[in-house]
Amino acid sequence: MAPKAQLRVSDDKCNLFICWEDGHVTQSHVKRLRFHCRCERCLPSFSGMMPVDRDAFPEDMIIVKAFIEDEILHMEINQEAMENHVTTIPMGWLRDNCHCETCMTTAITQSDIKFGNPKEIPRVSNESLESKQGKFEFLRKFFDDGFCIVENVPKEHRAAAKVSRMFGCIRSTLYGEVWDVKNEVDPRNAAYTVFGLPFHMDLPFYEAMPGVQLLHAMEFDSSVQGGESQLVDLYHAADILRRESPEDFKVLCRVPVTFQTIDLIRPEPCWYESAKTHIEVDYFGNVVSILWHPGLEGQLRIRPEDEGAYYKAYVNFMKIVKRTELEYLFRLKPGDLIIFNNRRMSHARKGFTQSSGVRHLQGNYINLDDMKSTYMVLANQLGKKIAPPKCGNRSWF
Incomplete structure (x- = not known):
């Protein structure tokens, strides 16, 4: 189970900051989050498939809404390319795949x-x-x-x-x-x-x-x-x-x-x-x-x-x-x-x-x-x- 966290959206609405209760901070761009959505519609059913091409999304993608519910991040964006879609990502996945300087350095050292x-x-x-x-x-x-x-x-x-x-x-x-x-x-x-x-x-x-x-x-x-x-x-x-x-x-x-x-x-x-x-x-x-x-x-x-x-x-x-x-x-x-x-x-x-x-x-x-x-x-x-x-x-x- 991932530590509890608070969310903060940047002023330009392009980045989400996940502030974990242990002091760790994960920063992710809106496109990174959207393109790594873990919902059933977005995860490929088999290798080599993507449900929507990334060029279908707007260049000026921004975060409209973001909240945590049942240890899952929910995020809505402007001009969503998939009808009735909300980005959902388990908080544990986000912590395990944190790409901050500290986590990247640790991963590189381990490998x-x-x-x-x-x-x-x-x-x-x-x-x-x-x-x-x-x-x-x-x-x-x-x-x-x-x-x-x-x-x-x-x-x-x-x-x-x-x-x-x-x-x-x-x-x-x-x-x-x-x-x-x-x-x-x-x-x-x-x-x-x-x-x-x-x-x-x-x-x-x-x-x-x-x-x-x-x-x-x-x-x-x-x-x-x-x-x-x-x-x-x-x-x-x-x-x-x-x-x-x-x-x-x-x-x-x-x-x-x-x-x-x-x-x-x-x-x-x-x-x-x-x-x-x-x-x-x-x-x-x-x-x-x-x-x-x-x-x-x-x-x-x-x-x-x-x-x-x-x-x-x-x-x-x-x-x-x-x-x-x-x-x-x-x-x-x-x-x-x-x-x-x-x-x-x-x-x-x-x-x-x-x-x-x-x-x-x-x-x-x-x-x-x-x-x-x-x-x-x-x-x-x-x-x-x-x-x-x-x-x-x-x-x-």
Whole structure:
């Protein structure tokens, strides 16, 4: 039950102030209230429907009357577009969805990314995923830390894909639905060699790059020297850059880089390229997207006067990404399946030698929004009240 409240209409009759008995004040524009009416006529009966287009209402909409009855706000406006309509909104809904500075700041903080401890590697067992509670605990670790290792996954072809379908649809890319990472005689990608890989995010040239990556250790013989996995939380790195070098941070938010993969020799030729900034901030100034892949950068297409500042900021950020205190470092065991947020975590690999043994990982992608949806639905089904997590999909929640 929401606290009791008093109403006050602004002098221009465009804003309603709800003064709660605990001292809190919610201010809402008349249009916000009207367009969020919770009556049966206004709430869509199914997704994609709106009973009245917003352009049917007058530009100079004002509040004619407002009062509270039975813990429901009733509001009448001038030139109502629906016949015999009164806006009705439960007071509890208004309090829960208050958008004052204090409530917005609290909501953003609750949803914000919390930086993990690189000395602690989150893990769950494959068996635990058989229950809703187990899936929820896995997803909690995934969203809290940006990744989680599932242990004891059967070392079978497409076993990772089977796990993927618990959380979302498999995302197909130019590499297909499922792909194998192992040393090849004539590789077309650095991943298919024994060389170390620098910190990067996969496929940033896509309009919407894959959100979740899965890598399943099918074979990782003890005789293989090296090949350890590395992860860095780029949101942590960006936070450090913003605090230590605010001007460099602003440059990477403003000046775009070109990401590309152009390969006309491969069996299925491809030409992908796009210009995007490394860091994107939202309406509130919070980081909501980071893109990083030094190995897939094409011709820089910016004004000459921005080049010096861009490369200075770029190098500074790269040095932060390489700081050992930010690095998660571990060696996968056969049967381990690492699942990580490709919109948040930058991954790398130590170089390795395999004179007699084999290092073979099988991977695929799924959509981050599907993963988040599964998490929120499971929380609802299990009766757990959680804040929608910020996860790198260009939204703070």
